[in-house]
Amino acid sequence: MPAMSAAYAERPSRLPGAVVWTKPAAVCGDSGAAGLVLPDGCMDLIWTGGRLLVAGPDTCAFRPGPGQGGPWAGVRLRPGAMPALLGVPACELRDQRVDLAALRPAAEVSRLIGRIDTAPDPAAALEDLALHLAAEAPPEDGLVRAVASALAAGRGVAATAETVGLGARQLHRRSLAAFGYGPKTLARILRLQRALALARSGVPLAETAARAGYADQAHLARDVRELAGTPVTSLLRA
Structure with missing residues (x-):
């Protein structure tokens, strides 16, 4: 090998x-x-x-x-x-x-x-x-890409649904098939990735939380623990 x-x-x-x-x-x-x-x-x-x-x-x-x-x-x-x-x-x-x-x-x-x-x-x-x-494969669905791009940029679920012209239930159903979970879960995961990118670039955690869309640094810490199963400081050291 x-x-x-x-x-x-x-x-x-x-x-x-x-x-x-x-x-x-x-x-x-x-x-x-x-x-x-x-x-x-x-x-x-x-x-x-x-x-x-x-x-x-x-x-x-x-x-x-x-x-x-x-x-x-x-x-x-x-x-x-x-x-x-x-x-x-x-x-x-x-x-x-x-x-x-x-x-x-x-x-x-x-x-x-x-x-x-x-x-x-x-x-x-x-x-x-x-x-x-x-x-x-069939051509990639432009609507799916638009949803992912909007959520990755930090747009809310309701605003994203309005942007792509779907109702809440339609967006949820399309998201399950395309992403594996609803838009709220995807938005939360993409927010975590935005926060980690900021923190790894040297942005202090309090500022990272604000820029990524968390209520405060404690909110960021809770989300990291729930999604990653480890404290944010341990994750950044690794």
């Missing part, structure tokens, strides 16, 4: 809006906050030796368990993009890691695994697979 870098790494994908990432075995086994995979509204196509998986949208932090030590390569698609590639509503995969063979013909998946396992660069081979699936 080809050696990967000594740490987690990512780069923009040739698939618009996607990211290609790699994570070696030594880092996958990290304990504490460093080993957490935080919810981000995205879904991933993942390779690890002999397996192809789909990571559904998470509602809380995920930590690889025993036997899930890696190494890994993945293609992370932007919120709402994966269901069209798989033909499966995102809500059916929420908080799950599912073998691709459960969603596509087993013989086809077995061939794909063999090809990626023996590739000089498994991450590049996995990216090629994602590009192939995207080429076969």
